[in-house]
Amino acid sequence: DTEVTQTPKHLVMGMTNKKSLKCEQHMGHRAMYWYKQKAKKPPELMFVYSYEKLSINESVPSRFSPECPNSSLLNLHLHALQPEDSALYLCASSPQGKESGNTIYFGEGSWLTVV
Amino acid sequence: AQSVAQPEDQVNVAEGNPLTVKCTYSVSGNPYLFWYVQYPNRGLQFLLKYITGDNLVKGSYGFEAEFNKSQTSFHLKKPSALVSDSALYFCAVRARGATNKLIFGTGTLLAVQP
Numbered sequence: 001d002t003e004v005t006q007t008p009k010h011l012v013m014g015m016t017n018k019k020s021l022k023c024e025q026h027m028g029h030r031a032m033y034w035y036k037q038k039a040k041k042p043p044e045l046m047f048v049y050s051y052e053k054l055s056i057n058e059s060v061p062s063r064f065s066p067e068c069p070n071s072s073l074l075n076l077h078l079h080a081l082q083p084e085d086s087a088l089y090l091c092a093s094s095p096q097g098k099e100s101g102n103t104i105y106f107g108e109g110s111w112l113t114v115v
Numbered sequence: 116a117q118s119v120a121q122p123e124d125q126v127n128v129a130e131g132n133p134l135t136v137k138c139t140y141s142v143s144g145n146p147y148l149f150w151y152v153q154y155p156n157r158g159l160q161f162l163l164k165y166i167t168g169d170n171l172v173k174g175s176y177g178f179e180a181e182f183n184k185s186q187t188s189f190h191l192k193k194p195s196a197l198v199s200d201s202a203l204y205f206c207a208v209r210a211r212g213a214t215n216k217l218i219f220g221t222g223t224l225l226a227v228q229p
Binding site for chain 1: 147149151157158159160164166205209216217219222
């Protein structure tokens with residue numbers, strides 16, 4: 001089973017709201033990722049967690065706050081977003097190890113609209 | 116610097132004809148190469164990858180890709196296209212040692228006409 005589950009599928013939020021995106025995987029993967037994708041563009045890496053610790057932050061604005069409560073869960077907390085943050089947010093996971101050939105598996109994404 | 120190029124924004128092919136989606140890469144050392152497909156309003160689905168060994172890699176849905184080290188290419192191919200293959204295709208590369216960073220190409224929209 002190569003499934004990464006994301007909720008909610010769609011989210012509309014105002015610029016003063018606080019909301020969260022959630023991601024879950026049960027493949028035993030120890031690396032988890034958040035990507036942002038605009039329409040017909042490639043995904044852009046935001047954050048990487050390795051063994052539940054933040055290992056990569058691609059200079060993402062602080063209005064995005066990731067959290068990895070355990071090895072199966074990944075959250076993205078959203079606060080004071082801007083309309084340009086509207087996008088598809090993809091969660092992904094992969095085995096973690098020295099071998100870079102590990103496949104990254106993506107969820108179906110959460111469509112975020114900031115109004 | 117590592118990079119991936121997909122020179123065609125869109126590829127049009129008739130159903131039943133062979134298809135090729137092109138990808139070239141620039142990375143130091145031997146790379147790991149991946150192809151993903153994204154259907155409308157969906158996430159990315161893994162198709163296939165090249166790690167080492169045989170240059171011809173077979174993947175999901177009848178797709179295959181050929182690794183060519185001298186031309187630094189990893190073109191995606193299918194002998195007979197289906198209308199249902201119409202989607203956005205992304206090539207991606209990861210340098211050995213860069214365990215968590217996948218560099219994506221700009222994507223190629225494949226349109227298969229009936």
